[in-house]
Amino acid sequence: MGLITGLCTFLYHLPQIYKWLLKPYYIVSFFLTVAFLLVRKAPGLCEHLATQREDGNSCDFDWRELEILMFLSAIVMMKNRRAITLEQHIGNLFLFSKVANVILFFRLDIRLGILYFALCIAFVMTCKPPLYMGPEYIKYFSDKTIDEELQRDSRITWIVEFYANWSSDCQSFAPVFADLSLKYNCAGLRFGKVDIGRYGELSQRYGVSTSPLTKQLPSVLLFQAGRETMRRPMVDNKGRAVSWTFNEENMIREFNLNELFQKSKKLSKRVGVKGEEQNPELDESDNEFCSDENPEQPTENKKDK
Known part of the structure; x- marks a missing residue:
């Protein structure tokens, strides 16, 4: 039931979410959020990454990475219990996903970790979340x-x-x-x-x-x-x-x-x-x-x- 409710809520707000994705702040945040997933699954790149999997498949998550992602999901769910707007839900997801990505990249390769961390710092300093510009009295x-x-x-x-x-x-x-x-x-x-x-x-x-x-x-x-x-x-x-x-x-x-x-x-x-x-x-x-x-x-x- 919870999954159905969440899906219905997402579909209801889909037009609003689509408008967000057209803004530079949310576009960059989205790519920073899924950066580790893209690197780990990218053909031609993932084959050269380190892995702790017993089968040696470096294009799939190992047990430690899955543990970190599960912990991320739990933290986001806990923080979103007090969120009052959809923007705040999305903001919590972006924030804690970036923190998880920093940990995952440093664990994978310190050079990738430094590069990703530098991108996050540059993003925070140069790109601010859009202010509310809707109707008001x-x-x-x-x-x-x-x-x-x-x-x-x-x-x-x-x-x-x-x-x-x-x-x-x-x-x-x-x-x-x-x-x-x-x-x-x-x-x-x-x-x-x-x-x-x-x-x-x-x-x-x-x-x-x-x-x-x-x-x-x-x-x-x-x-x-x-x-x-x-x-x-x-x-x-x-x-x-x-x-x-x-x-x-x-x-x-x-x-x-x-x-x-x-x-x-x-x-x-x-x-x-x-x-x-x-x-x-x-x-x-x-x-x-x-x-x-x-x-x-x-x-x-x-x-x-």
Whole structure:
């Protein structure tokens, strides 16, 4: 049953996977992932490779290589239990496959191991994973605009993600946060993002560490009446982030998004009746976001530079 479910999931996401393979990052990652398999099975090359098989067949895996590949499969399955997006599943597969390939190549021939390791280093330094560029209702803040925007209207609730482009966890969470903004963005409930990897002074101002050891990236903060009322992940007394899974279900439950959205719809109706005299900052486009059905085409995707 698990195999059938996995196959159905793969077929469902096949068009999306096909688009990924057209991007240089995923093309190179794929070939680095299957590099040892290609070398071990390549006609004309595999005959000259070392092997520990009793039959001397150097074009097939020996028992130690099979053991390493089985261990790789177990590690990927364990890591993917906490993966929240298909991109994160594929990323875990690519990452641990490269580690396994390094071990396999060094075990096969130290020269091949050095060559493969050098290719991996060059890949990491020159090729970055593509950023999420899908539809969203998100306001992008800079260090000069975030305080002003949060304090502009005390009736607006802001959900702000503090992220860094170099963080793989932030990249995995990006489509989830974008999807939530499409579903819940309203005149009284807005979504924002700020790149603290770019604006480092904001990390101290809002208490979000950019160190990979603290596991505080991404951090999602809830602002009501211009003040922070909660954040995830929470931070203990030693400044370490409490483990928390950034998926859609947890976001909706912990931040009470359904309740906040219902309150925001009431605010939008009041603004729609009283007009701009009550609150000129909430324009007509904001009021339209609070209908019972979300619009298909997002109209807000601003980035402050």
